[in-house]
Amino acid sequence: MELNIKLMRYFFQRVYRNKLEWQYKGNVNFFFYNNQSIHSKKHMHIKTTLLSEGSSSFVFLTEDPNYVMKEFKSMYPVSMRQKEAQILEVLKSEHIVKLTTFTENYLILERLRPQDLFEVVKSQSLNHQFIKETCKTLIRIINTIHKMQVVHRDIKLENILIDNTGRLVLCDFGFSELLTNSTVKRTMGTLNYMPPELHQESLIGGMNSDNINTQILIKSDVFSLGVTVFQIIFGFQPFTSTKPGANCKLWKLIQQKKWTQYWTLIQKLSKLQIDPLTQNFLELFLQSDTSSRATLDEIYIHPFLNQVKDDVHLIF
Template sequence: MAKMKELVELENKILSHEAYGASYKWSPRDFELGSALGQGKFGHVHVAREKKTGLLVAIKTLFKSQIVRSKCERQVMREIEIQSHLKHPNILRLLTWFHDERRIYLVVEFAAGGELYKHLTNAPHGRFPESKAAKYIYQVADAVEYCHQHHVIHRDIKPENILVDFHGNLKLADFGWSVHAPSERRKTMCGTLDYLPPEMIKREVYDVSVDHWCIGVLLYEFLVGKPPFESEGQDKTYERILALDMVYPEYVPPGAKDLISKLLRHSSKDRLSLDAVKKHFWVQQFHNKGTASG
């Protein structure tokens, strides 16, 4: 607990610039760059140490030329704007950002466990035991509920966009497709093929409940090791999603099946609320044992 408190204090120093003075301008010179953590669409991610406080962080470097070439300027600025305002234990924190002539640097908290997707593929049989799946789905539902309370729709929830911290808790990340939508009515088709909800495929106006659908797909993937509508080719996947054509392997527990079926509803109005996901009897039986953190 003491270490966690220390970490929060260091993060707050970086955010408030207390260690340097209020008008401090950040630059790459403030950080010792470590090993590469991965490759992003517009650059790369490295672990780094902030020199004055010693805080371990991750630095995402984006090349401006690539952003301009892809015509994604607005998308990148929107991602920064959204993520810098979200403060939740299960959402990756954007601590600060700065830029030079060629690059934009995003300084985010360091998630020592890496991508959740790698944990899933390395798990026995490529799937999580139900206790871990329940813990994780509680944390994702809590994070996404917080986003919705702040009028943010994530629109791309999947294992590749979730990180794991040092303590084994999840951090929702990659807000590249997210949108701040106070009216909560959108029409843009975006996200990942296997996770697209019916209303997006049909190009209908949609709201925050697209994320509820994604959480249902996510839970299925946690327990089975692949998404429920995965097929050869886009058209076949679309057909299966629209027909709700899915099969539960016999090892999927009845409680989890009940929860998934209440999220993967054709009509967005019929999908279970995120508060109800957290209170679902299957999630609660593990949450009450202390396997899920709130």
């Protein structure tokens, strides 16, 4: 096997005379060349139309309709690219986007041709059953990756896909982190979803050195999930920012635990009557201090989610 790989690598270097990137990972052998395509044992992946652009990468359609190509921007650290691939290898699940191929500059991922939850939420009014089933499924997905020692760190509507069977799929693990890492920076995430603790200085320490810091990372995911769940229910953000000095009235009410005043304002904005059960459910996620914020195990059994089946495929 190793000899064949070396011979093939030499062949491509001599014939194409351009930069070649190669990595052996698991049972996947592949080569990258011509800055346009990735060739694996089973597929030639040729990028075509730009689908989206993020802070660290571009996502392209490929000629094969079953895959997309995630191309990292040159300034994005190689260590973070490798970590994303490593985490996707660990988190193999029908609810996690599937990685098929990895090189230093690219990921080849399964292509899901549905909508993301942002598009679903903004395009229509959602029925109560869909909302509750979505919330329960998301809680279970995030809780599962936490138990596998991974935090996502960028939970938001745009990073949750729903396919044409109603399956929820969590994607974009570019900011994700293994809880066993010894050093973790706090400033990852999307501003409107970030909890207040992520606006503080760098967080040092992982599971092996400091359990409190591990819990901070987990509770930060809980908060971002709460912002996501709030938007699924109401269709807008629960506040504009948690950043110090942002002067957001809604966030200040949460910080001061003035929940009655907070929900009065939300009712005016949403033009809905919000029952106490829904209020209490959301408050579990959105506490400003991590010690008061609930765990996902606690939230999962909240009465708001009663009579919702586990692992359903959603209909909206």
